Amino acid sequence: MVSPSALQPVTEGWPAPTPTDPVDAVVRVPGSKSLTNRYLVLAALADGPSRLRAPLHSRDSALMVQALQALGAGIAQVPGSGPFGPDLLVEPLSSGAAGDADVDCGLAGTVMRFVPPLAALRNGTVSFDGDPHARQRPMGVTIEALRALGIEVDDGGRGALPFSVAGRGEVAGGRLEIDAGASSQFVSALLLAGARFTNGLHLVHSGANLPSLDHIAMTVQVLRECGVEVDDSVPNQWRVSPGTIRAFDVAIEPDLSNAGPFLAAALVTGGTVRIPGWPETTTQVGDQWCRILPQMGAEAELSDGVLTVRSDGKIRGGVFADTSELAPTVAALCALADSPSVLTGIAHLRGHETDRLAALKTEINRLGGSVTETDDGLRIQPAPLHGGTFGTYADHRMATAGAIIGLAVPGVVVEDISATSKTMPEFADLWTELAAGPSGTAGTAQEG
Numbered sequence: 001m002v003s004p005s006a007l008q009p010v011t012e013g014w015p016a017p018t019p020t021d022p023v024d025a026v027v028r029v030p031g032s033k034s035l036t037n038r039y040l041v042l043a044a045l046a047d048g049p050s051r052l053r054a055p056l057h058s059r060d061s062a063l064m065v066q067a068l069q070a071l072g073a074g075i076a077q078v079p080g081s082g083p084f085g086p087d088l089l090v091e092p093l094s095s096g097a098a099g100d101a102d103v104d105c106g107l108a109g110t111v112m113r114f115v116p117p118l119a120a121l122r123n124g125t126v127s128f129d130g131d132p133h134a135r136q137r138p139m140g141v142t143i144e145a146l147r148a149l150g151i152e153v154d155d156g157g158r159g160a161l162p163f164s165v166a167g168r169g170e171v172a173g174g175r176l177e178i179d180a181g182a183s184s185q186f187v188s189a190l191l192l193a194g195a196r197f198t199n200g201l202h203l204v205h206s207g208a209n210l211p212s213l214d215h216i217a218m219t220v221q222v223l224r225e226c227g228v229e230v231d232d233s234v235p236n237q238w239r240v241s242p243g244t245i246r247a248f249d250v251a252i253e254p255d256l257s258n259a260g261p262f263l264a265a266a267l268v269t270g271g272t273v274r275i276p277g278w279p280e281t282t283t284q285v286g287d288q289w290c291r292i293l294p295q296m297g298a299e300a301e302l303s304d305g306v307l308t309v310r311s312d313g314k315i316r317g318g319v320f321a322d323t324s325e326l327a328p329t330v331a332a333l334c335a336l337a338d339s340p341s342v343l344t345g346i347a348h349l350r351g352h353e354t355d356r357l358a359a360l361k362t363e364i365n366r367l368g369g370s371v372t373e374t375d376d377g378l379r380i381q382p383a384p385l386h387g388g389t390f391g392t393y394a395d396h397r398m399a400t401a402g403a404i405i406g407l408a409v410p411g412v413v414v415e416d417i418s419a420t421s422k423t424m425p426e427f428a429d430l431w432t433e434l435a436a437g438p439s440g441t442a443g444t445a446q447e448g
């Protein structure tokens with residue numbers, strides 16, 4: 001398993017490869033972060049032991065495993081059949097789970113938002129903290145929601161990490177109103193635990209905007225798979241009936257968001273990339289690549305579980321709405337496009353691993369790009385780019401955005417490629433292999 005503290009800054013930077021030929025590759029990507037961490041939470045709350053097959057092994061999933069172990073769940077690795085590491089067997093928290101505990105959230109939104117409601121269901125005080133950047137991420141809604149449910153939370157008045165949750169062994173639940181405009185994870189977190197509240201949960205989002213709707217749909221879907229009754233027939237409202245969460249044995253889908261940079265390589269180099277294991281139907285936001293990449297001029301075909309993306313190397317800009325965690329990859333492609341682009345509906349990215357709107361603007365413009373921020377996104381004009389350092393802000397998707405631009409622009413140095421260990425520790429190896437092609441012909445910033 002990847003150690004949660006494996007995020008070591010690489011001060012000298014990582015020269016992004018610039019292939020001389022179009023890429024032509026089959027790329028297997030590891031399991032979905034969002035599915036792995038949801039199933040881990042549900043397994044910890046379930047009515048018996050569960051198995052996750054082909055789960056993600058990365059910093060975010062390791063942090064979730066450690067958090068649930070700290071709360072009292074038993075999690076063991078057993079040999080799996082996939083290429084990306086062992087399966088996970090999970091013994092749920094016992095009904096009398098108790099005792100004080102510390103949880104390191106790292107920079108994982110899923111850990112800092114999904115685990116506090118579980119802490120509320122146990123007896124004992126659980127202290128949460130994380131990386132320096134994690135202390136900047138919005139947490140106030142989770143903290144206030146737990147207080148509204150009658151749970152004592154000590155956050156020193158910060159509305160952010162670090163904070164502690166004093167669980168009393170049960171949560172009554174009932175109707176709860178929140179504004180989840182800053183993150184869909186505020187909704188998902190409460191829904192995941194809601195069936196274990198004595199009266200279930202009637203959650204109402206009362207704000208103007210709700211981001212990342214696909215991720216909420218994923219939460220509802222996995223809950224239903226575990227036998228939990230969820231009524232989402234009224235927009236912005238969810239009723240979770242009280243009841244057991246059924247133990248399960250599930251195969252985790254590949255991470256379609258993390259497939260994005262590899263598919264983008266087909267567009268940037270005018271090549272072909274195939275991703276096996278692409279699900280026929282899925283709630284992952286990354287399924288939107290099948291629509292977004294053709295909008296940019298590529299061909300995308302899903303056949304026999306393999307998504308094939310082909311391109312002639314011309315990238316068309318356009319208007320891209322609500323791209324959620326796909327936005328940094330979309331922005332990198334737009335920076336290489338031959339016409340202007342607008343990304344909308346992503347104001348909340350200012351509260352992600354870093355302020356992604358500011359970071360993308362700064363780093364693309366540093367390479368000669370023309371990016372401006374809007375209230376809810378980015379405007380990107382075509383501009384000739386040159387090499388230079390691409391800052392990563394401890395953000396895995398900034399690191400992969402720099403790698404994408406480096407495919408076309410010689411001399412791009414990604415400041416800290418190890419940031420990709422958050423959700424894909426294999427990224428640098430897979431990317432180097434992709435760029436080298438069958439004959440190993442990729443150039444790098446150092447060489448060229």
Ligand SMILES: O=C(O)C1=C[C@@H](OP(=O)(O)O)[C@@H](O)[C@H](O)C1
Nearest residue numbers: 034183184185188211212215325
């Ligand atoms: O629930 C999840 O697994 C996630 C929800 C989204 O969060 P936001 O709604 O904060 O964007 C997404 O960006 C994040 O990467 C993962």
Ligand SMILES: C=C(OP(=O)(O)O)C(=O)O
Nearest residue numbers: 107108109110325352353
């Ligand atoms: C926003 C992201 O992560 P997190 O789960 O930490 O919110 C992301 O992976 O793009």
